[in-house]
Amino acid sequence: MSTTESSVPGEAVAYGGDGPGASKVPAHSVNPIQRDVAKTIFEKSVEGRRAFVAPPSGVPEVALDEIIPANLQRKAPARLPQITEPEIVRHYVRISRRNFDLDSGFYPLGSCTMKYNPRLHERVAGLPGHARLHPFQTQDHAQGALELMYGLERQLAEVSGLPHVCLQPSAGSHGELAGVLLARAYHESRGEKRTKVLTPDTAHGTNPATVTMAGLEVVKVATNPDGGVDIDDLRAKADEDVALIMLTNPNTLGIFDPNIEEIASIVHGVGGVLYYDGANLNAIMGITRPGDMGFDIVHFNLHKSFTQPHGGGGPGSGPIAVSDRIAPFVPVPVIRKEESADGAAPRFSLLDAPADGPGSRTIGKLRGFQGNYGVFVRCYSYIKSLGGTGLRDASEIAVLNANYLLAKLDELGVRKHLPLAFGTRCMHEFVISGGPMKRELGIKTLDLAKRLLDHGFHPPTVYFPLLVEEALLIEPVETEAKETLDAFAEALAEILAEAAEDPTIAQNAPYSTPVRRLDEAGAAKKPRIRQPIA
Amino acid sequence: MTRYTTATDADREAMLAAVGVGSISDLLAEQIPQALLLDRPLEIPDGLSEQEVYTHVAGLAARNTSAEDEVTFLGAGMYDHYVPAIIDMLMGRSEFLTPYTPYQPEVSQGGLQVMFEYQTAISELTALPVSNASVYEGPSAVAAAAYLAKLVNGKTRIVVSAGAHPHTIQTLQTLAVGYGSEVVVVPLKDGRTDAEAWAAAFDEDTSAAIVQQPNFLGAVEDVQALSDAARAGGPKAVVIGSYDPLTLGVLAPPGEVGIDVAVGEGQSLGNRLDFGGPSFGFFAAREAFLRRMPGRIAGETTDVDGRRGFVLTLQTREQHIRREKATSNICTSQALNALAGVVYLSWLGRDGLPELANLLVQRTHYARTTLAAVEGVELLHEQPVVREFALRLPGVDVQGVVSYCQDHGVNPGLALSRTHGGQFDDGLLVAITEQRTKEQIDELARLLGDAVAAQRTGTRQEVSA
DSSP, X not given: XXXXXXXXXXXXXXXXXXXXXXXXXXXXXXXXXXTOOOOOTTTTOOTTOOSOOOOOOOSOOOOHHHHSOGGGBOSSOOOOOOOOHHHHHHHHHHHHTTBOOXXXXXXXXXXXXXXXXXXXXXXXXXXXXXXXXXXXXXXXXXXXXXXXXXXXXXXXXXXXXXXXXXXXXSSHHHHHHHHHHXXXXXXXXXXXXXXXXXXXXXXXXXXXXXXXXXXXXXXXEOBOTTSSBOHHHHHHHOSTTEEEEEEOSXXXXXXXXXXXXXXXXXXXXXXXXXXXXXXXXXXTTTTXXXXXXXOSEEEOXXXXXXXXXXXXXXXXXXXEEEOTXXXXXXXXXXXXXXXXXXXXXXXXXXXXXOSSSTTTTOOOOSSSTTSOHHHHHHHHHHHHHHHHHHHHXXXXXXHHHHHXXXXXXXXXXXXXXXXXXXXXXXXXXXXXXXXXXXXXXXXXXHHHHXXXXXXXXXXXXXXXXXXXXXXXXXXXXXXSOHHHHHHHHHHHHHHHHHHHHOHHHHHTOOOSSSSOSBOHHHHHHSOOXXXXXX | OOTTOOOOHHHHHHHHHHHTOSOHHHHHHTTSOGGGSOOSOOSSOBOOOHHHHHHHHHHHHHTBOOTTTSEEOOOTTOOOOOOOHHHHHHHHSHHHHSOOSOSSGGGBHHHHHHHHHHHHHHXXXXXXXXXXXXXXXXXXXXXXXXXXXHHHXXXXXEEEETTSOHHHHHHHHHHHHHHTOEEEEEOEETTEEOHHXXXXXXXXXXXXXXXXXXOXXXXXXXXXXXXXXXXXHOTTOEEEEEEOGGGGGTBOXXXXXXOSEEEEEOTTTXXXXXXXXXXXXXXXXXXXXXXXXXXOOEEEEEBTTSOEEEEEOOGGGSHHHHGGGOSOOOOOOOXXXXXXXXXXXXXXXXXXXXXXXXXXXHHHHHHHHHHHTSTXXXXXXXXXXXXXXXXXXXXXXXXXXXXXXXXXXXXXXXXXXXXHTTTSTTEEEEEOOTTOOHHHHHHHXXXXXHHHHHHHTTOOOOOOO
């Protein structure tokens, strides 16, 4: 039996059995930062300490009460930390080291496209001409920004195979919301009130959640034995009430649906709109295009295929590309380019109420200003770095890496316990099932994931998609080297072999992390979501 | 091969052999119908070297006039505050910059603790007990709060003050169509929400009451009076306040003046202007709304060894669990920008926040008094202000005045014809930050006087060298 009693940092702990050969961990054998006892910045506050020093006002001062009536004023200051700058830096640098990050390790999180984030992008996005540009700057003084946004729109249009792009949505789910509202506006403009949205049972959770927020109703479509949309079920559910279908292709199983043209024709046949969830665009850039497959609306996750760093959960950006019939309804402002006479530079303008063309019958605005411009700078730079052929190369290697990893798992016997859920090949990601592993070796997908942490790998996406038992969704991306994929495959093989000997090791994992398994149920039962301050 | 794609030709051959296909094209053709394969390269120019990309994108930056290039008095939702150097350093750390959402808490304690601290800071700032870990930005945060109100009371009428940011009202109108609510806008009177019209706007079916503090014209609203009136007329209404967070250094916090849900644009807390984003939206509420909140929430717990740790909690609200029954579709929040927010609030600290807010009040008071004394310039309203105020330049083309000042290196603020055409055509909205000195304010006064005088005499002054 493994022991889990030890809680004192540095104390010897026995793992992997008490008998002869049990490994003993001596005192002070782990990274001390990793074993810090968590203390918040509020608990480090000391009366009288400070970082900020205000500049002198330089103006004749007036009593506050003469400017703002006393009843509208704050009575007691917000109890923010009292702390010096060196202590702030040490605090955050120290806790940062309790994070796993993409720069230091493999992160095969399926459907999240954890590819390398070039540092060039941080440098150019940080130039004052971009970073200190006010969103209400007069347009004559923001021509560089508008040209960049226009250029990014054209690039994304070409990748998607659709003519018009709106950069405004803040993230993928925001792009989805835009898309569903656009489809709704399109139908209403034709005097039709359609209420149903078809979504496969493999869809991302954001799809059904978005549908509800847009006031429509989710109708699930089944998956066929090959992992694609069940065409018979689709035919049965496709009727004149269908506003749109939301699809990811390749889907969340990593499978390119070979029936996509038929699906498009069925949905278009009943007057519905096709929406492409761009979460998996990294599989197809320059290879095939959603517009050519028949989709009317596409959203991009600029934080996936286009290298915006994930930031520990944002910021992202979720532009949409649309067909001609959807274009009049796109959110405003829209960007226009006007060629100048005499070979002068073209002029770019932002229009809140265009008289014609895209945005002329706009659904409105989804947020303030023009969208996450700082993200646009990074993604525009990425596309400039790769070019059209480089984007295709990125997708090709993403697909090759995924298939290679699949082959490697087969070679090492991993797929005996973790079989591929559907098909024999995959696009840029694949799903394996932990069902046999659970029955044969006694460890669950969660245990495998936690034990991977001890091997220095971030686990794949787990328990998604929902229709696969004990699912692991693995996306290796094109910026990872063959040696990394080999090492990851070997770690999986080693964990399975270890479980065959003693499943309790994985069941109690992880051991090497800043904290071990956390009581999530307890956290939800009695939520403590802020630091109490005395 | 691109410089970010790792596979060499030898790697490719070895990997293809392991997969058992002859080429990548074959691998793709096995899976994608022939008719759908793109038979030409993308029409995007070939890739450039790192230095070429730098030069090109820096060239675009050089064609913008940023707050580095001119003295700017622009605000209207985003402000040119000083961002301390430690924020650049911390946001640039790999450990904060490059992870995903903390789905594996054992290796995400840093990010989760930041969220927990951020939530604490927002709760302290707003005097409301629960905060999420951030949403996209300001206007959509207001729309998310209105959606929460609808989930709570099932009502479908949203009342919003015309003092809200125009983008907020437009965003509400766009998203409310989705969730089936109507938006009623209550007008301003003398620069503040018209108290009589406000009180009359509520009924049994009112879902949400929304007020902005300070309002778009910079005026400080009597939020307590507005929330009392909203409750009196609309017993079911959730009262929502959209706040400029830095002004909470001096203004009564929402939790003490009857607000149920406080949201707002977080840019002024340590985030760059970035031409409008990314920044973050904050979202805090009374305890009763905790389980209806959108977005990520970090909670404290312990591990199997009894050690303190943090996890994402109350996830049963969220889209990946609840799907169509989720409280929101939000997945990505603004973790990195919220990090900047909590670092900034810690840097200001308990004493610094009120000091900074008071500095804004004093300089703004000086600027307002000085500018209103310029010939041809009047106050658009006389309500108390903190950091922003509206002027009128009667009979003058305000956009022309803006151009004149910009030609002289000063951006005087927002011509209100751009956001409130037909209503405040002669209005100018002027914002003050700690980066705007007395000398710059005096220079603005001189330029405004010159510009107005020039237009009035009908002779446009030439730019002097």
